[in-house]
Amino acid sequence: MPELLEGVRYGVLASEVSSQVVLFVTAEEYFEAATAARNDGFDCLIDLTAVDYLSYPGARARPASVDCQRFEVVVQLINHRTRERLGLRVQVPADEPVAPSLFDLWPGSENLEREVFDMFGIEFAGHPDMSRVLMPEDWVGHPLRKDYSVGEIPVQFSPQSEPR
Amino acid sequence: MRIPGVGKAGEIAEEGLAGLEHNFITSNVEELVNWARMRSCWPATFGLACCAFEMMAAGAAHYDLARYGMEVFRASPRQADLMIVAGRVSQKMAPVLRQVYDQMMEPKWVISMGVCASSGGMFNNYAIVQGIDQVVPVDVYAPGCPPGPETLMHAILTLHEKIKTGELLKRRQVSGSGETASGAGIMVQQRDGQTAGLTIRS
């Protein structure tokens, strides 16, 4: 278990979620916790994404002290030396979807945070270029939000023209 | 055998391959032009997704599109006669597709390769244009996901047949879409009640 986690200086630790060591942090602790993790040897940000829990049925399996919000930013770090992975989770409220950017720690978060912005509308404070990455620049809405429909066109089946 | 205007064969000396019968072709200009068009139909590279790989495979050694005079994939639309739209067209790509099509010289043809290009395929969602016929007029649809090189070749040969008979150009004149070639004239719009739309210039 990495040093950072021994005293759990930040947030709440859970290891049942996602069968991985996961640290639940608040938005204020987030950047500090990430910095500490980096100093502890988690040298690479492997993934950063988000989940919209708007329509999730029932309670989420989260430690009791976590204040669940609509969005959850899911970060995954990797320590190449010890081959360990560490998850960071931040709750982001729906009415003010802002989280700190990790760009200053890992510039590799640039595209990933832009993608989360594009798909979920979560802004990352301190990101150098918070713009859409996948959708056209003038697109309205954030497709991966649960209240955004898939946008299907109903498939029309042409009726059989004549009885054979 | 009778050679036109000369009389019975045998009345003149046999001239072999230099003989008249080997050196005259009677045709009309239209057929000649169609034949020429059919035999050198250069595709523009418009590979988008998985289907593009099968398109490239068709051009490579094993399937060898060169047999049909088609191996020259042109990067510049100005030099191409045929656009093979190989893959799914997203809302962001649709204007580009239209622009490339507009840059091609007449006469031009379009093959819609794969179910994604033809109808959106399995991706019936906000991101994918449900069929490129909403953006450009399509001459031949190649089904499959992905259509194998054989299917593509079949599509190409079908197109060649259509070019040869001139059917396609005639049809365009009748429908009046020859010059403008506006496709089905459907505008691609962002759905689910969102206001901003992507309108395709036509």
Next chain:
Amino acid sequence: MSAERVMRRGGDSAVLRLSEAEANRIGADAADPDDDERVMLNMGPAHPSTHGVLRLMLELEGETVLRSKPVVGYLHTGMEKQGENLTYLQGCTNVTRMDYASPLFSELAFSLTTEKLLGVEVPERATWIRMLMCELNRISSHLLFLATNGIDLGAVSMMIYGWREREEVLRFFEKVTGLRMNHNYIRVGGVAADLPDGWRDDLRELLDLIGPRLDEYDVLMTGQPIWRERLQGVGAINADEALALSATGPLLRSTGYAWDLRRDDPYLAYDEVDFDVIVGTYGDCYDRYAIRLNEIRESMKIVEQVIEKMPGGDYRLQDKKITPPPRARIDESMEALIHHFKIFTEGFKVPRGEAYCAVESPRGELGVYIVSDGTGTPYRMRVRPPSFINIQTLPHLMSGGLIADGVAIISSVDPVLGEVDR
């Protein structure tokens, strides 16, 4: 720490952070003499050397690239959203269309994650078949890289050779899976079908064919002065920078950093086979080329071992709730028919929870993260796309080089746009 170099913001950075409208204004101001020096060049999205629909905005001074910005999204297919509406059984069909140069890896990652959520273990034979097919897919994907890398640099004959050998691998795929690509072969609970009779002979023939052909490539390219001139020292990156930019796969290994999930976080049965992790030294385009060429050899080694060690048994889990019953049973038993019907219409339910599984695809770490709400479709399906993250290195690799080198660099990062945009 040299990672600082990639972190610079603003005008100092290698990344151009401009919107299109701003870019249009650059160079348009005739009164400003400074403005004259810089040209904004747009490359793509319909450009032959950008591997599909990647678009680059380049800021040039003469022929030198200063800053650049990859503009992606031209192939955005909404797969993550689509995945939320497809059952777990259909999920593989969806993800396989993501990275179409190596479709089996996406299927594998998706299946592994779902199996982790279900808490099931697939039979040993299924594991080995998966490993075999994935290694073959790695070979075909790298052959494709060699072909496109060749044509991007003007070695057209390499393109023909690469496709020729790839066809041979695809022929085997077609025999096993029924399709040349987008197989939907690796499914939750195992694989779709057992290997056909005579697969060992087919593979031996394949290996005998590809081995000598790789040596031909060495003659054609590896030692050739023009090839070396074009690639050596071009687009160099060091390990710190690559890590800072979250790069994985051959891009990271080319810097001399040995990190391969097959060895470092073994999945399937990779701990039971013997292979080497290939690393480079200088982190340039040439190293990335050489790594991929040699990884083909390593994959062939693995395939050989699989031929020897392939265990017997079932090729998929016999769990009526997850996999369809064998075809023969359907004719005899009403129950089997019902199970078959249920699985293909409703799918199966997956317990609540979340899981992440990663595999080493030819492009780097390909991971699938699924949040399940206990129903038959994923609540959220996320794919960690290696190319999407790897293309972040492009501006850093290209800055200060020539445009012509840019083409070599794009090709050496080997992005597959389907997976970049998803």
